[in-house]
Amino acid sequence: MRKEFRKLVTIDEANKIIESFDIQPGITEIKIEDSPGRVLAEDVVSEVDVPPFNRASMDGYAVHAADTYEAREDNPIRLKSVVSIPAGINPEIHVGRGEAAEIATGAVMPAGADAVVMVEYTRSDKDLLIFRPVSINENVMHAGSDIMVGERVLKKGTALSTREIGVLAATGRRAVKVYGLDVGIISTGNELEEPGSKLNEGKIYDINSFSVASAVKECGGNPIRYGIVRDDETEIKNVLKKAAERCDIILTSGSTSAGSGDVMYRIIEENGTVLAHGIDIKPGKPAVIGKVFGKPVFGLPGYPTSSLTIFNEFVAPLIRKITGEKEEKTHINAKMAVRVRSEGRSQLLPVGVIRGRVYPVEKGSGAITTLAEADGFIEIPSEVEMVEAGETVSVTLFGEVDIPDLLFVGSHCLGLDTLIDVASLKMRVINVGSSGGLSAIRNGTADIAGVHLLDESGEYNIPFLERFGIRDAVLVKGYLREQGLIVRKDSKISRFEDIIGARIINRNTGSGTRVLTDIKLREIALQRGISFEGLTENIDGYHTEAKTHSAIASAVKLGKADVGVGIRTVAELNGLDFIKIADEEYDFVIPPGLLESSGIKRFMEALRSQEFSEKLPPGLRTYERTGEIIRMPYSEIRK
Ligand SMILES: Nc1nc2c(c(=O)[nH]1)N[C@H]1C(S)=C(S)[C@@H](COP(=O)(O)OP(=O)(O)OC[C@H]3O[C@@H](n4cnc5c(N)ncnc54)[C@H](O)[C@@H]3O)O[C@H]1N2
Numbered sequence: 001m002r003k004e005f006r007k008l009v010t011i012d013e014a015n016k017i018i019e020s021f022d023i024q025p026g027i028t029e030i031k032i033e034d035s036p037g038r039v040l041a042e043d044v045v046s047e048v049d050v051p052p053f054n055r056a057s058m059d060g061y062a063v064h065a066a067d068t069y070e071a072r073e074d075n076p077i078r079l080k081s082v083v084s085i086p087a088g089i090n091p092e093i094h095v096g097r098g099e100a101a102e103i104a105t106g107a108v109m110p111a112g113a114d115a116v117v118m119v120e121y122t123r124s125d126k127d128l129l130i131f132r133p134v135s136i137n138e139n140v141m142h143a144g145s146d147i148m149v150g151e152r153v154l155k156k157g158t159a160l161s162t163r164e165i166g167v168l169a170a171t172g173r174r175a176v177k178v179y180g181l182d183v184g185i186i187s188t189g190n191e192l193e194e195p196g197s198k199l200n201e202g203k204i205y206d207i208n209s210f211s212v213a214s215a216v217k218e219c220g221g222n223p224i225r226y227g228i229v230r231d232d233e234t235e236i237k238n239v240l241k242k243a244a245e246r247c248d249i250i251l252t253s254g255s256t257s258a259g260s261g262d263v264m265y266r267i268i269e270e271n272g273t274v275l276a277h278g279i280d281i282k283p284g285k286p287a288v289i290g291k292v293f294g295k296p297v298f299g300l301p302g303y304p305t306s307s308l309t310i311f312n313e314f315v316a317p318l319i320r321k322i323t324g325e326k327e328e329k330t331h332i333n334a335k336m337a338v339r340v341r342s343e344g345r346s347q348l349l350p351v352g353v354i355r356g357r358v359y360p361v362e363k364g365s366g367a368i369t370t371l372a373e374a375d376g377f378i379e380i381p382s383e384v385e386m387v388e389a390g391e392t393v394s395v396t397l398f399g400e401v402d403i404p405d406l407l408f409v410g411s412h413c414l415g416l417d418t419l420i421d422v423a424s425l426k427m428r429v430i431n432v433g434s435s436g437g438l439s440a441i442r443n444g445t446a447d448i449a450g451v452h453l454l455d456e457s458g459e460y461n462i463p464f465l466e467r468f469g470i471r472d473a474v475l476v477k478g479y480l481r482e483q484g485l486i487v488r489k490d491s492k493i494s495r496f497e498d499i500i501g502a503r504i505i506n507r508n509t510g511s512g513t514r515v516l517t518d519i520k521l522r523e524i525a526l527q528r529g530i531s532f533e534g535l536t537e538n539i540d541g542y543h544t545e546a547k548t549h550s551a552i553a554s555a556v557k558l559g560k561a562d563v564g565v566g567i568r569t570v571a572e573l574n575g576l577d578f579i580k581i582a583d584e585e586y587d588f589v590i591p592p593g594l595l596e597s598s599g600i601k602r603f604m605e606a607l608r609s610q611e612f613s614e615k616l617p618p619g620l621r622t623y624e625r626t627g628e629i630i631r632m633p634y635s636e637i638r639k
């Protein structure tokens with residue numbers, strides 16, 4: 001039987017349920033170097049004096065201060081140099097009046113001496129000459145002056161940071177008691193494999209148990225990974241039971257939703273209580289909250305961003321409350337760069353903040369890079385359907401916001417990574433496709449757009465500037481990307497015409513690659529004297545659209561199609577064969593006012609450099625037009 005969601009609980013209702021959990025922190029002893037971020041569960045009382053003895057705080061000579069009072073630059077006094085005292089020994093000597101003992105910084109002061117003259121103010125001939133007087137205790141650090149034996153150096157409840165670790169080490173502590181909370185983490189899914197192992201077909205690497213475990217640690221909890229558990233009710237139940245015996249809280253991921261294999265709520269119900277299944281929040285709706293085998297359990301959704309969002313919203317505050325770990329959330333107000341639609345649920349939308357403008361990170365909750373590329377999130381209440389461009393929003397930040405040298409918006413290409421490295425630029429890349437890049441230039445929100453759009457006429461990029469209403473930007477010619485047929489190594493396909501009888505995977509309408517495919521097909525239709533539609537009707541897979549070059553390669557690799565059109569780089573990275581059909585022109589669009597800015601100048605230098613040309617990955621190459629600047633009006637330079 002499939003599960004329909006019960007009524008979604010509100011965020012407040014979910015928090016009320018969580019508040020009702022009575023979880024006491026445990027106490028664990030950990031090595032001091034592992035303790036930053038943790039909260040002390042004991043008073044730390046020093047059992048030693050720090051320093052444990054009077055020591056010299058400068059290199060020089062241990063003396064009786066009274067012997068030096070008459071010393072002057074032009075009238076040094078003479079003392080008898082007796083011994084030399086290195087650090088690390090207990091000097092069993094007595095420095096008498098009229099005597100001096102050479103001493104190293106940190107060495108034990110010898111008996112008798114009460115001050116140290118810095119070596120700079122002395123000179124040796126047969127005696128020691130002293131040119132400046134010292135007062136009693138000058139350049140001497142006294143036993144216990146840093147920490148006194150019996151002193152409480154750190155109070156229970158202190159959040160430990162690197163600064164406190166030094167104090168612990170100084171008092172001789174190797175380990176320290178901190179509050180702990182054992183948090184069991186279980187990833188479920190037949191499709192999951194451990195990172196580090198080979199990825200078999202149809203499988204993906206387990207993300208959640210790693211991201212969630214490190215998030216638990218950040219909150220002062222002690223993550224215990226139970227690894228990957230297959231979608232098998234008995235297996236999941238057994239691991240839950242084992243985790244409940246040891247852990248204070250259990251976190252599972254996956255299997256929370258409506259599919260037939262999604263059984264988490266049922267296992268929890270059968271072995272405890274489901275307190276909520278479904279929260280009015282996006283992402284993360286199908287989350288489960290309950291108790292299983294007597295322990296609080298959170299069924300986090302399988303989607304990586306959903307899973308971390310539910311953790312951050314509901315689980316992190318709970319763990320922090322118990323471990324005493326603080327979190328300082330920072331908020332900034334900034335203006336939305338684009339309009340955002342929201343529907344129904346309260347939404348926590350991941351956003352990037354770039355120069356005070358807020359951009360949604362559009363990859364969705366199934367992608368882990370959604371959070372990795374975000375600087376924070378904005379909250380959109382359930383009743384708000386639209387946040388307009390220009391509206392001021394409050395962003396909850398994940399950490400410090402990086403200020404980039406240049407903001408790139410457009411179609412990402414592997415060559416861009418090379419260019420960024422060669423230019424040594426901190427470039428923020430917002431990957432929204434060529435059209436998105438041109439819109440950003442038109443709206444004045446990007447410094448550079450990367451585009452590779454092909455017009456039916458066969459011309460790259462320039463016609464689109466006009467089409468997008470861009471009148472005041474320059475086009476900088478970039479580099480060439482080899483486009484061609486991507487086929488398996490054993491393929492009989494050897495030229496473009498061969499795709500007519502094959503099973504193909506096509507690119508999405510609007511993409512440059514699709515336009516290129518159609519131009520080539522039109523030529524064939526013309527040669528054969530048939531209509532374009534007549535030709536494409538008979539191509540198996542013509543209407544199956546993939547949105548990325550990688551998706552084309554994946555379909556060919558997995559045998560879902562025999563051929564697709566894409567770039568050489570991706571074919572080679574996937575171990576596939578490539579038959580070149582054309583060179584695609586990947587160009588940059590830049591507002592003219594920025595051409596003289598230092599960032600763009602560095603970018604242009606790098607683009608035109610030998611180094612860039614040599615470092616480009618296979619399938620990409622510079623040519624005679626690389627770095628050429630085309631100014632408005634574009635039509636004049638068109639033939
Ligand atoms: N018919 C419906 N389908 C879905 C609904 C719905 O309401 N009706 N909700 C969607 C939403 S919203 C979310 S969020 C997900 C949650 O799915 P589950 O918790 O059931 O998770 P799975 O189906 O097991 O996996 C979803 C997705 O995430 C991948 N995954 C799972 N675990 C991991 C992991 N540890 N590391 C990396 N990736 C993981 C998994 O392979 C799937 O691709 O459901 C929607 N569907």
Ligand code: MOO
Binds near residue numbers: 301303
């Ligand atoms: O709740 Mo799901 O997380 O919207 O993707």
